[in-house]
Amino acid sequence: xxxxxxxxxxxxxxxxxxxxxxPCPTFNALRSRAYGPRGRINLIKALIENGFGQGKDVGLNxxxxxxxxxxxxxxxxxxxxxxxxxxxxxxxxxxxxxxETILK
Amino acid sequence: MSQGRGGDVIRELEAVFKDRLFTEPxxxxxxxxxxxxxxxxxxxxxxxxxxxxxxxxVVKLAIDHGFKIVPVGSSTSLSGNATPKLENTVIVSLERxxxxxxxSDIDWYARVQPGIKVDELNxxxxxxxxxxxxxxxxxxxxxxxxxxxxxxxxxxxAKYGPASHWVLGLEAVIGTGDVVRVGCRTVKCREGxxxxxxxxxxxxxLGVITEATLRLAPLPESFVGIMARFGNAESLVNAVIKVRxxxxxxxxxxxxxxxxxxxxxxxxxxxxxxxxVDTYAGSEQGVLTKLSNAIALNGGEIIGKALTWQxxxxxxxxxxxxxxxxxxxxxxxxxxxxxxxxEDIAVPMSKxxxxxxxxxxxxxxxxxxxxxxxxIGDGNLHPAVWARRSDKDEVERIMRFFEDVGSxxxxxxxxxxxxxxxxxxxxxxxxxxxxxxxxxxxxDLVIELMRNIKRAFDxxxxxxxxxxxx
Numbered sequence: 001x002x003x004x005x006x007x008x009x010x011x012x013x014x015x016x017x018x019x020x021x022x023p024c025p026t027f028n029a030l031r032s033r034a035y036g037p038r039g040r041i042n043l044i045k046a047l048i049e050n051g052f053g054q055g056k057d058v059g060l061n062x063x064x065x066x067x068x069x070x071x072x073x074x075x076x077x078x079x080x081x082x083x084x085x086x087x088x089x090x091x092x093x094x095x096x097x098x099x100e101t102i103l104k
Numbered sequence: 105m106s107q108g109r110g111g112d113v114i115r116e117l118e119a120v121f122k123d124r125l126f127t128e129p130x131x132x133x134x135x136x137x138x139x140x141x142x143x144x145x146x147x148x149x150x151x152x153x154x155x156x157x158x159x160x161x162v163v164k165l166a167i168d169h170g171f172k173i174v175p176v177g178s179s180t181s182l183s184g185n186a187t188p189k190l191e192n193t194v195i196v197s198l199e200r201x202x203x204x205x206x207x208s209d210i211d212w213y214a215r216v217q218p219g220i221k222v223d224e225l226n227x228x229x230x231x232x233x234x235x236x237x238x239x240x241x242x243x244x245x246x247x248x249x250x251x252x253x254x255x256x257x258x259x260x261x262a263k264y265g266p267a268s269h270w271v272l273g274l275e276a277v278i279g280t281g282d283v284v285r286v287g288c289r290t291v292k293c294r295e296g297x298x299x300x301x302x303x304x305x306x307x308x309x310l311g312v313i314t315e316a317t318l319r320l321a322p323l324p325e326s327f328v329g330i331m332a333r334f335g336n337a338e339s340l341v342n343a344v345i346k347v348r349x350x351x352x353x354x355x356x357x358x359x360x361x362x363x364x365x366x367x368x369x370x371x372x373x374x375x376x377x378x379x380x381v382d383t384y385a386g387s388e389q390g391v392l393t394k395l396s397n398a399i400a401l402n403g404g405e406i407i408g409k410a411l412t413w414q415x416x417x418x419x420x421x422x423x424x425x426x427x428x429x430x431x432x433x434x435x436x437x438x439x440x441x442x443x444x445x446x447e448d449i450a451v452p453m454s455k456x457x458x459x460x461x462x463x464x465x466x467x468x469x470x471x472x473x474x475x476x477x478x479x480i481g482d483g484n485l486h487p488a489v490w491a492r493r494s495d496k497d498e499v500e501r502i503m504r505f506f507e508d509v510g511s512x513x514x515x516x517x518x519x520x521x522x523x524x525x526x527x528x529x530x531x532x533x534x535x536x537x538x539x540x541x542x543x544x545x546x547x548d549l550v551i552e553l554m555r556n557i558k559r560a561f562d563x564x565x566x567x568x569x570x571x572x573x574x
Contacts, residue, residue, distance in 0.1 A: 016180075017427070019242070039134050083428075
């Protein structure tokens with residue numbers, strides 16, 4: 001499983017081009033930025049930078065959790081990313097950290 | 105705006121938009137910037153309208169409560185056009201208004217909502233043998249509304265021109281809350297002032313586009329293309345000029361310089377991709393011979409020939425990797441501290457060798473790392489430079505390079521912005537350089553005309569404040 005540090009190193013590469021949204025099934029179903037790879041990656045980045053998973057309460061709520069947890073891990077986005085971010089792995093790893101944190 | 109009033113605004117927005125209103129801070133942050141390096145602020149809310157009526161309602165609320173509106177599509181601007189700069193902003197995100205309303209394969213137009221992505225539209229149009237030939241590098245994700253607002257172009261611009269050539273009519277909500285429908289469904293349309301063209305490239309400062317009637321072109325019946333390399337920029341440009349003198353009109357004419365070629369895993373030479381010349385089935389070989397001769401006569405070496413769009417797409421792969429290569433170069437040098445700036449100038453084609461030479465000299469003069477590629481068929485160059493964000497000296501050198509590139513474009517009778525727009529990044533270049541140079545230093549004359557136009561459309565100053573001019 002990816003560590004918080006490894007995940008952060010990946011998500012920091014995002015340049016916000018949005019190329020990853022084109023093949024994303026959940027983005028295309030819901031047409032809302034948070035429900036596409038770009039949105040998920042940047043939600044994860046913000047949560048980590050606010051201290052999530054590092055002992056800090058960031059006020060996690062369904063508006064933020066639902067977009068991340070609904071990723072299908074089809075990895076269609078991975079081939080689109082010009083920065084080479086391992087998007088599907090990152091989201092998968094972060095889901096595990098969310099569950100760990102919630103279940104603690 | 106007072107706290108109490110702010111609460112009222114949110115309640116009123118919620119009554120209209122329900123679960124399509126967002127005020128959660130992490131979600132707001134997703135709409136606080138675009139793909140440029142421009143730093144924005146979190147808006148107070150994001151709404152996702154699904155109809156023109158809902159857009160009217162949010163504009164009327166903006167008039168009543170005094171908040172600002174930034175309309176956005178996919179926020180892929182490279183000039184800061186879609187980045188909110190004021191906290192009392194409501195982002196009107198058109199991502200859910202993404203339908204194709206009508207396609208006419210006789211009259212060659214399509215009526216679409218603004219949130220459809222360019223490639224989504226063109227995939228649908230392929231079934232009709234038609235295309236909307238405006239193809240920015242971001243066409244996978246850029247929305248039609250965003251491309252129109254930005255006045256975007258792309259690889260096919262050499263033949264087809266930018267968005268301004270391909271919009272017949274628009275429906276938009278202006279700053280009084282009224283809905284206006286401008287333009288026609290015919291190519292010829294002379295109904296007073298051309299208000300359609302005012303919206304194109306207006307960067308969301310005049311209103312919210314809610315529907316567009318797009319002019320379409322037929323897909324070419326057949327296709328030829330070539331990839332070639334040259335020892336210097338002059339020979340490459342001369343080959344393109346020879347192609348024009350032979351009265352061939354390619355759809356795509358792209359190039360990269362020698363240093364960029366290396367980063368694309370090619371030998372360090374000047375590379376040209378030229379393709380999409382209109383041919384009729386059966387005449388491909390004849391056209392290919394003409395193209396080949398133009399290249400050979402100017403010392404070029406042909407690397408690959410294509411007789412179909414699919415084969416040419418394969419030849420184009422290195423050029424399509426330019427953005428990835430720019431990111432890799434910047435991250436490779438500076439890791440997460442990288443700051444990448446992609447410029448966007450155009451010069452007349454006859455000035456291209458001079459422009460390429462001077463850009464290379466400017467990068468040396470300022471000690472900045474540069475990759476150079478662009479749409480050579482319409483003189484549009486995209487020098488990309490990068491720096492370590494935390495290194496103030498290097499960032500300042502990049503900004504000086506940025507200004508000098510703008511001055512170079514003006515000196516060569518070109519433009520400081522070909523297809524990326526002004527946003528916030530190029531306001532000074534527009535005012536002081538581009539407009540001033542053509543008006544004996546009186547940029548105020550032209551900027552004031554623009555201000556008056558904005559006041560007419562947006563009397564309460566609601567839409568995308570601080571963009572294009574102050």
